């Protein structure tokens with residue numbers, strides 16, 4: 001049995017007892033055995049290390065055996081008659097000290113639960129008492145394998161796979177699409193200096209050996225004027241409902257507190273919240289720091305992090321931060337296969353690229369009313385043949401898009417072709433036809449036809 005000398009969570013205590021029973025069973029330990037287990041702070045474990053091992057260090061676990069055994073050697077109570085405690089008729093085989101703080105740190109480091117870490121350390125200590133050690137590499141392998149086997153058998157698993165949804169929200173133009181592209185490492189969403197670039201939710205998938213994060217880029221908040229704006233609002237609430245984490249983007253170039261207050265009203269979700277101050281590559285630290293200090297006092301969020309989505313500054317820190325809050329799984333949990341990095345297909349991405357180049361090449365009023373539909377995408381030909389319709393919402397916009405002698409549409413077309421060729425890694429032949437759908441952003445039929453209606 002375990003004599004607990006200090007308190008620990010009930011569930012952990014139960015699991016430690018299960019570990020003890022499994023080890024005792026394996027080593028054929030007699031029933032009348034006991035082991036002391038104490039949970040101590042860093043100061044105590046350092047002192048113990050110093051006093052008994054002459055090492056000035058905080059370690060995770062310390063063991064003091066009272067019996068002398070070799071691995072696989074059976075313990076006989078008759079060899080220790082004099083040592084048996086007359087009070088409970090049990091033989092104390094050793095003391096185990098676990099440093100709670102180190103166990104907590106290590107569980108985070110290895111990405112598993114504190115429960116698993118405590119059980120692992122206790123199992124380790126118990127095996128030491130029973131004569132196992134890890135001075136030689138081979139012995140260490142035996143010990144580690146055995147520890148893992150016991151914990152797996154008891155279903156106290158590693159829980160080290162992280163997976164979940166992370167939704168990016170913010171005012172228009174704060175850099176949400178730039179961020180998703182940076183985090184995913186591929187261009188999944190188009191980016192432009194114009195407002196209202198993103199029209200619908202786009203998923204981008206991040207993978208590493210122990211993580212899958214499904215990022216959702218959303219249309220930015222802006223003044224609502226047309227029917228499509230209402231659909232964009234629905235897209236945002238759709239994406240914020242079922243998400244584990246919300247990334248809330250603010251633009252470092254504008255007053256932060258003011259922006260945060262506007263966003264705060266929209267943060268009713270139960271999700272964890274990470275407030276990101278984007279575009280720090282364009283601001284002076286001295287100017288931003290006082291605002292950050294102010295924000296950290298009032299913002300009702302779990303974390304605040306300054307980043308540059310464009311340059312990638314602090315994006316690695318952000319990934320680690322996200323991992324901390326994602327649910328843990330004891331198996332490899334991926335919503336998307338490893339080779340899929342977005343929910344959009346090449347045809348849809350190509351249409352969006354053409355819209356991006358139109359946004360880039362055209363001035364103010366015209367671009368907001370543009371929608372692009374790829375009507376043919378012939379991958380079996382060489383070069384790939386792509387036909388697209390570029391819609392605008394006024395007859396008067398058409399000559400602007402075509403430009404003098406068709407120069408504007410040629411510019412849009414060349415830029416689009418180059419970007420799509422990069423995406424497909426193949427040569428393409430691109431034909432763009434400019435068409436008019438009068439006032440389409442206020443017409444639910446067209447909004448639905450363009451696939452921008454929520455739920456369709």
Ligand SMILES: Nc1nc2c(ncn2[C@@H]2O[C@H](COP(=O)(O)OP(=O)(O)OP(=O)(O)O)[C@@H](O)[C@H]2O)c(=O)[nH]1
Nearest residue numbers: 172173174175176177178192196197198220309310
């Ligand atoms: N300097 C700088 N510019 C950035 C950064 N992130 C984004 N931008 C620029 O900000 C502009 C808007 O970026 P987007 O990613 O399209 O912004 P968005 O939030 O997705 O905009 P909507 O889709 O309209 O809501 C583009 O010109 C980007 O190049 C950054 O970290 N630094």
Ligand SMILES: [Mg+2]
Nearest residue numbers: 176177197198
């Ligand atoms: Mg966007």
